[in-house]
Amino acid sequence: MQARAAVMPERHGRWILDTVEVAEPGPQEVLVRVVASGICQTDVHARDGFFPLPCPAVYGHEGAGVVEQVGHAVTTLKPGDHVIMANPSCGACLECRAGFETYCSNAPMLKQSGYRADGTSLSFRRGQDPIYGSFFQQSSFASLTLATARNTIRVPDDVPLDMLAAFPCGVNTGAGAVMNVLKPQPGDSYVAFGTGTVGCAGLLAAKLAGCDPIIAVDVFDERLELARNLGATHTVNATDPQLVDEVRRLAGGRGAQWCLEAAGVPAALRAAVEVLAPRGTACLVGSARAGVEVPLEMRTLQQGRSVRGCIQGESAVQTFLPHLIALYRAGQLPIERLVRHYPHAAINDAVADMLAGKTIKAVLQLGTA
Numbered sequence: 001m002q003a004r005a006a007v008m009p010e011r012h013g014r015w016i017l018d019t020v021e022v023a024e025p026g027p028q029e030v031l032v033r034v035v036a037s038g039i040c041q042t043d044v045h046a047r048d049g050f051f052p053l054p055c056p057a058v059y060g061h062e063g064a065g066v067v068e069q070v071g072h073a074v075t076t077l078k079p080g081d082h083v084i085m086a087n088p089s090c091g092a093c094l095e096c097r098a099g100f101e102t103y104c105s106n107a108p109m110l111k112q113s114g115y116r117a118d119g120t121s122l123s124f125r126r127g128q129d130p131i132y133g134s135f136f137q138q139s140s141f142a143s144l145t146l147a148t149a150r151n152t153i154r155v156p157d158d159v160p161l162d163m164l165a166a167f168p169c170g171v172n173t174g175a176g177a178v179m180n181v182l183k184p185q186p187g188d189s190y191v192a193f194g195t196g197t198v199g200c201a202g203l204l205a206a207k208l209a210g211c212d213p214i215i216a217v218d219v220f221d222e223r224l225e226l227a228r229n230l231g232a233t234h235t236v237n238a239t240d241p242q243l244v245d246e247v248r249r250l251a252g253g254r255g256a257q258w259c260l261e262a263a264g265v266p267a268a269l270r271a272a273v274e275v276l277a278p279r280g281t282a283c284l285v286g287s288a289r290a291g292v293e294v295p296l297e298m299r300t301l302q303q304g305r306s307v308r309g310c311i312q313g314e315s316a317v318q319t320f321l322p323h324l325i326a327l328y329r330a331g332q333l334p335i336e337r338l339v340r341h342y343p344h345a346a347i348n349d350a351v352a353d354m355l356a357g358k359t360i361k362a363v364l365q366l367g368t369a
């Protein structure tokens with residue numbers, strides 16, 4: 001079987017569309033014809049060599065498509081099912097068994113080794129040459145790819161796959177951090193640091209929870225305007241030298257009960273802690289590279305403030321993602337306002353727009369359902 005894949009030939013390189021050979025699905029695997037894939041910061045970290053998988057490689061970890069074929073042990077999916085591919089986990093380690101699959105002990109291997117879940121075989125080849133893939137056990141930048149049944153989620157046929165491709169990582173991470181971790185109550189104050197996909201999804205979830213005020217902070221004014229349209233009651237540009245005082249004032253003087261740090265920037269995490277009310281919590285979801293440190297003034301934690309992080313919204317993908325999709329179908333999570341579509345071949349332009357802040361959620365179109 002052959003696929004068209006956006007292949008990264010070398011670290012820090014440019015993606016090249018190429019034809020690759022796809023392996024047959026193993027017993028627990030699913031062969032998916034990818035219709036659309038979100039692009040996220042983690043794909044850019046991969047491009048720049050921050051993960052172990054070697055080049056040439058196929059990334060992409062927000063795939064949406066149609067099942068072509070299933071392995072003989074797969075009972076939950078069948079050919080023709082519309083699916084999204086999400087965060088992988090092993091299902092057997094202590095964290096998975098405790099219901100916290102996003103902290104799976106085997107996640108580094110499953111996400112970033114370049115190999116399938118057996119740890120030794122590859123999804124793709126080009127002639128005799130290896131192409132490393134199985135990125136998040138999906139490598140959704142290929143038009144035909146292998147996933148595990150465990151990280152493949154059936155979705156309704158009547159929801160456009162090129163919208164659902166925003167959900168597996170970006171929307172899941174922001175909405176999950178609010179719904180599964182922070183759990184705000186109506187009338188609570190909420191601050192979004194960073195209004196990319198993750199920050200906007202968190203903001204929409206905070207609005208659904210009835211938070212008020214909702215304050216959005218970003219360096220891009222056009223993103224702040226979008227945040228207002230999505231439900232932010234106030235916005236502050238992150239370059240404002242009085243940022244902390246201003247956010248505290250807008251949050252009623254006492255400070256904010258909940259902050260989501262979705263910028264992945266040290267100054268944003270520090271500000272997220274400093275604007276908190278007594279007993280408030282700042283949750284870090286922004287994707288920072290290894291070695292990035294944040295100086296905190298120690299006494300800022302003395303007022304009962306908490307700082308914690310979470311990954312992938314701390315969600316159980318097989319139940320939480322269908323819940324989010326149901327909210328989207330009901331018009332309560334207007335994700336279409338974040339998405340901009342690009343042809344598969346325009347992946348380099350899509351990433352450039354994303355990094356320049358011109359696009360909130362870039363979604364590649366690889367085919368039709």
Ligand SMILES: [Zn+2]
Nearest residue numbers: 090093096104
């Ligand atoms: Zn596990």
Ligand SMILES: [Zn+2]
Nearest residue numbers: 040042169170
């Ligand atoms: Zn991601």
